[in-house]
Amino acid sequence: MSLSAMSSILIINICLSPIILYVNNAGVRLVGGSSSSEGRVEVFYRGSWGTVCDDSWSISDARVVCRQLGFSSAIQSKSSAFFGQGSGQIWLDNVACSGSETRLEDCSHSSWGTHNCNHREDAGVICADIRLVGGSSLNEGRVEVYQSGRWGTVCDDYWGKSDADVVCCQLGYPHAVSSSGSAAFGQGSGPILFDNVDCSGSESRLQNCPYDANTADCSHSEDAGVTCQTVRLVNGTSSQSGRVEIFYNGQWGTVCDDLWSMNDANVVCRQLGLGSASAYKTSGYYGAGTGPVWLSRLSCSGSETKLESCSHSAWGAETCSHEEDAGVVCVGV
Numbered sequence: 001m002s003l004s005a006m007s008s009i010l011i012i013n014i015c016l017s018p019i020i021l022y023v024n025n026a027g028v029r030l031v032g033g034s035s036s037s038e039g040r041v042e043v044f045y046r047g048s049w050g051t052v053c054d055d056s057w058s059i060s061d062a063r064v065v066c067r068q069l070g071f072s073s074a075i076q077s078k079s080s081a082f083f084g085q086g087s088g089q090i091w092l093d094n095v096a097c098s099g100s101e102t103r104l105e106d107c108s109h110s111s112w113g114t115h116n117c118n119h120r121e122d123a124g125v126i127c128a129d130i131r132l133v134g135g136s137s138l139n140e141g142r143v144e145v146y147q148s149g150r151w152g153t154v155c156d157d158y159w160g161k162s163d164a165d166v167v168c169c170q171l172g173y174p175h176a177v178s179s180s181g182s183a184a185f186g187q188g189s190g191p192i193l194f195d196n197v198d199c200s201g202s203e204s205r206l207q208n209c210p211y212d213a214n215t216a217d218c219s220h221s222e223d224a225g226v227t228c229q230t231v232r233l234v235n236g237t238s239s240q241s242g243r244v245e246i247f248y249n250g251q252w253g254t255v256c257d258d259l260w261s262m263n264d265a266n267v268v269c270r271q272l273g274l275g276s277a278s279a280y281k282t283s284g285y286y287g288a289g290t291g292p293v294w295l296s297r298l299s300c301s302g303s304e305t306k307l308e309s310c311s312h313s314a315w316g317a318e319t320c321s322h323e324e325d326a327g328v329v330c331v332g333v
Contacts, residue, residue: 028068028104030125032083035205037129037146040083040122041065043091043104045112050089052104053117054079059251060099061107066127068103071146073131073250075172078124085119093117130170130206132226134185137308139247140227142185143167145193145206152193154206155218156181162201163209168228170205173247180225187220197224231271231307233328235286240274240330243286246294246307248315254289255307256296256320257282263302264310265328271306274330281327288322296320 029049030039042049062074093115097107131151132141143154164176192215199209232252236242244255265277296318300310 028065030065030069030083030127031086033124033126035129035207037066037071038083038124038126040081040086040124041104042086045089045091048089050091050113051086051119052095052123053090053093053115054121054123055094055115055117056096057123058097061095061097061104061123062125062127063099063250064097064101064104064107065125069127070149071127071129073128074125075128075170075250076126078126079121081120081122081124083122083124086122087119089113090115090117090119090122095123128171130167132167132171132185132228133188135225135227139168139173139230140185140225142183142188142223142225143206144188147193147207150190152191153188153220154197154224155192155195155215156222156224157196157218158198159224163197163199163206163224164226164228165201166199166203166206166209167226171228172250172252173228173230174232175229177227177229180227181222183221183223183225185223185225188223189220191215192218192220192223229272231268233268233272233330234289236327236329240269240332241286241328243284243289243325243327244268244307245289248294248308251291253292253294253316254322254325255298256293256318257324257326258297258318258320259299260326261298261300263300264298264307264326265330266302267300267304267307267310268328269330272330274332276331277328278331279329281329282324284323284325286325286327289325290322292316293318293320293322293325 027044033039041052059077062077066074093110095109129146135141144151164179168176194211195215196212230247233242265280269277297313
C-alpha cells in the first residue's frame with residue numbers, strides 16, 4: 001500500500017495495541033501511545049517506517065510533528081523510548097527545528113539514516129488534541145476538541161470548574177482559574193462534539209470524563225470556555241511558597257530575580273488566589289529550576305492581576321542563570 005493510500009486512514013485499536021495515526025499524507029505517525037495524540041515518532045522514507053533519535057530532541061521539534069499531524073501544538077517532547085522501542089531503521093538524528101516548519105523533514109537534521117543511536121533513544125511526543133480559541137492570551141478561550149480528524153466545540157450544559165481543571169491540566173497548566181459558558185469567547189463553527197460533561201477533576205484528559213455525544217439540544221451560543229492558571233510555585237515548604245514558574249510557549253520556565261521585589265511577589269500571590277505576599281526570595285532560594293528563564297527585570301506596580309501584565313524584558317531574552325531564580329512566600333487565604 002502506498003503512503004497516499006494510507007494517509008487518510010485513522011486506525012485506533014481500543015485494546016492495548018499501539019495506536020497509529022495517519023493524517024493528510026503526513027509521512028509521520030505516532031506509535032505506542034495510549035491515545036492517537038501521543039506516541040513514538042516514526043517517519044516514512046524510501047518505502048519504510050523508521051524512528052527518530054532523541055539527540056537534541058526538544059519541544060520545538062515536537063510542535064512541528066504535532067502540527068504536521070493536524071493537532072494544534074505539542075504538550076511535551078519525550079525521549080529515551082518513553083513510548084517503547086521501535087524496530088528497523090532510525091531515519092533521523094540531531095533534529096533541530098525552529099518550531100515554525102510545517103514538516104519534520106524540513107528541519108535541520110543529519111543525513112537520512114546517519115546516526116549514532118539505538119532504539120533506546122527513540123523520540124516521542126504528546127500532542128494537544130484540545131485547544132483554546134478566541135481568548136486574549138494563550139491560557140484562555142473556547143474549548144475545542146480534536147476528534148476523527150476535525151475540531152469541534154463543547155456544550156456548556158453542566159460545564160463547571162472541575163471540567164475546566166481537566167482541560168487546563170491536559171494543556172500543561174496547573175489548574176483552571178475559571179470556567180465559562182454562553183460562548184464567552186465567541187461562537188465556534190463545525191460540530192459540537194461533547195455535551196453534559198461531568199468530570200470529577202482527577203481525569204488526565206477531557207475525553208476520559210463522562211459526556212454525551214448526542215448534542216442535538218446545543219447550539220454554538222452555548223460553547224464552553226476556560227481560563228487557565230499560568231503561574232505556579234515549586235519546591236516550597238507549603239503550597240503557599242516556592243520558586244515562581246510561568247507557562248509560556250508551551251513550556252514552564254522560571255523568573256530571574258533582577259529587580260524582583262515585594263510588588264512582584266504580591267502580584268504572583270494574588271494571581272494564585274493566595275492573598276498577598278509576606279516575603280520575596282532571590283538567588284535560587286527554593287532551588288535552581290530547569291528549562292528557560294522566561295522573565296527578567298520585572299517591574300510590577302502591585303495592582304496587576306497577573307505577572308505577565310507587568311513591565312518586563314522580552315520573553316526569554318535575558319541571560320540569567322537558574323541560580324537567580326525568584327521565589328515568593330504568600331500569606332494565603
